[in-house]
Amino acid sequence: MAIKYLEQADFTGKKVVARFDFNVPLDKKDNKTITDTTRIDMALPTIKYLLEKKVSKLVLMSHLGRPDGKPNPKYSLEPVAKYLAEKLELDVVLTESCLDRSMKTLLNLPETKIVLLENLRFHPEEENNDHDFAKVLASYGDFYVNDAFGTAHRKHASTYEINSFFKNKAYAGLLLKSEIEALDKVVNHPQTPFVGIVGGAKVSDKIKIIEQLLVNVNELLIGGAMAYPFLKAKGFTVGKSLCTQEDVDLAKHILNLPTGKKIVLPVDHLVSSEFNGPASILDTVNIPDNKMALDIGEKTLALYSQKLRTAKTVLWNGPMGLFENKDYARGTFGIAETLATLDAFTVVGGGDSVSAVNQSGLASKMSHVSTGGGASLEYIENGTLPGIQALKFGI
């Protein structure tokens, strides 16, 4: 069975209950200011499409943060409701709870068009994929639309179980569609040369994606703290750099795979005596005992950029260094600058590299920037996700 897309449905006069991933970062000081609206912005085309198709009601659902099954004002979707109302220039009614007893009345009020349910994760049933909870959510719509790519790796009531109530009436939204198309190109039909770039903190977090990517890529460039266990596994010294024995063992395992030769490692670094301390250039691979590396160096950036120059497909996951500190942002932003100039299909996935690309102002120069962190990783590892499978095959 194939996924059904929006254009296959007649939404006129119908109630639609739609799952999005409005899990956006909020300013820690006030828990109200959205610091990156990308996920909401990327959901707008689907919302606008459904409104244009003259749905009678649009019930929007999402989670925000991890409130652990209890109501908590810190994780209210209120800022999202406000932002949506501004962007759509329409009223958005936020319910007190997604199980609100007044929903029946609300759904019958002709003047309310858009309802946003309060955070689904205020109820433990959401993450428990509870059947009865999904049934209540399903009662809000004649049709179900899932556009929550960022949450499609979770088998939750609103992403998974809810499908059981919408046989032949469940559709993928426009964002979900574009995410699947872009990632499919990389996973199943990459044009070669295909170069992968993997960074971030721990080998153990990304071992599966590294092994998976090594099968298809021509070269895999490693950066970030993840580089040091690899260097240590090859016999170089890494000083005080972040590096656990577990990660060194995993790195050894990867380097010994038949595909391990495709791994490319840094040849120089930016180092410091302490975390976030002043940066100095280290022109060698070996890192002395009293230093820790916090970014790739200029020679490495040049080497990686040269390897990327001829690529036809690039997948980037994870930053090259401690880019939150501008002294150690050069490697990460340098990679973004190189990708922006390529004549290649460039995909950026994974929360930190996506925020780096957004900060660099170069997001529009990439072929695709995924709204999924964990979801894009799991998609690359497994070629699908539970939320997508449920849409495709029903449950």
Ligand code: 3PG
């Ligand atoms: C995310 O940001 O990773 C998604 O919104 C899913 O949230 P979760 O990781 O808390 O399940």
Ligand code: MG
């Ligand atoms: Mg996550």
